Amino acid sequence: DQQVKQNSPSLSVQEGRISILNCDYTNSMFDYFLWYKKYPAEGPTFLISISSIKDKNEDGRFTVFLNKSAKHLSLHIVPSQPGDSAVYFCAASINNAGNMLTFGGGTRLMVKP
Amino acid sequence: GAVVSQHPSWVICKSGTSVKIECRSLDFQATTMFWYRQFPKQSLMLMATSNEGSKATYEQGVEKDKFLINHASLTLSTLTVTSAHPEDSSFYICSASPPNNQPQHFGDGTRLSIL
Numbered sequence: 001d002q003q004v005k006q007n008s009p010s011l012s013v014q015e016g017r018i019s020i021l022n023c024d025y026t027n028s029m030f031d032y033f034l035w036y037k038k039y040p041a042e043g044p045t046f047l048i049s050i051s052s053i054k055d056k057n058e059d060g061r062f063t064v065f066l067n068k069s070a071k072h073l074s075l076h077i078v079p080s081q082p083g084d085s086a087v088y089f090c091a092a093s094i095n096n097a098g099n100m101l102t103f104g105g106g107t108r109l110m111v112k113p
Numbered sequence: 114g115a116v117v118s119q120h121p122s123w124v125i126c127k128s129g130t131s132v133k134i135e136c137r138s139l140d141f142q143a144t145t146m147f148w149y150r151q152f153p154k155q156s157l158m159l160m161a162t163s164n165e166g167s168k169a170t171y172e173q174g175v176e177k178d179k180f181l182i183n184h185a186s187l188t189l190s191t192l193t194v195t196s197a198h199p200e201d202s203s204f205y206i207c208s209a210s211p212p213n214n215q216p217q218h219f220g221d222g223t224r225l226s227i228l
Contacts, residue, residue: 034161034216035213036219041122041204041221041222041224042221042222043114043119043206043208043219043220043221043222044206044219045220046216046217048220048222049216082141089156090159096214096215097208098145098210098211098214098215098216100147100159100162101147101157101159101217102159103156103157103158104156105155106155106156
């Protein structure tokens with residue numbers, strides 16, 4: 001049973017436009033949510049996180065939104081750049097951002113010049 | 114920032130060989146490290162939680178005698194794939210959490226190919 005799901009395996013966006021990556025979860029015990037970016041043959045790189053006491057967190061071009069009632073979070077990248085092309089994973093944990101993570105399946109983002 | 118180093122980055126070996134992968138936290142102490150496995154085009158699946166000075170905690174379906182984990186110090190955890198077979202070929206990634214509720218930082222992974 002997948003507790004964290006990313007239903008879009010891929011997303012293509014024009015440079016300069018907004019990229020919106022979505023993630024759904026089923027376990028109501030999750031209270032920390034993180035987004036990681038991954039290039040082939042490399043480990044994931046932490047991007048941004050949000051705790052369940054907030055509904056929005058912003059860091060430069062990256063904003064994460066959390067809708068607890070819908071058990072849904074999204075990552076907005078604006079403006080998108082070709083260097084943003086990678087696989088993005090959302091992940092969730094309980095009690096602590098450093099605890100065991102449950103990952104979604106990933107979404108491959110392609111930003112076209 | 115927090116850096117996690119993983120070595121080797123790529124291993125190719127014959128079936129039956131045991132392979133050791135090292136994971137080091139370079140600029141912080143990590144009482145807990147995590148080992149993940151990723152199959153092509155799939156997500157990262159947690160294999161085990163490595164605890165310094167004690168036994169690792171394995172996820173359901175992961176053979177502890179097959180995947181030996183040792184966390185002998187606060188900066189080093191090792192994963193040994195014993196008597197590896199072609200089905201063990203995969204991308205193995207470790208992570209560690211800096212203190213004070215900070216997100217996990219990942220190593221660059223080890224691609225293991227068993228012939």
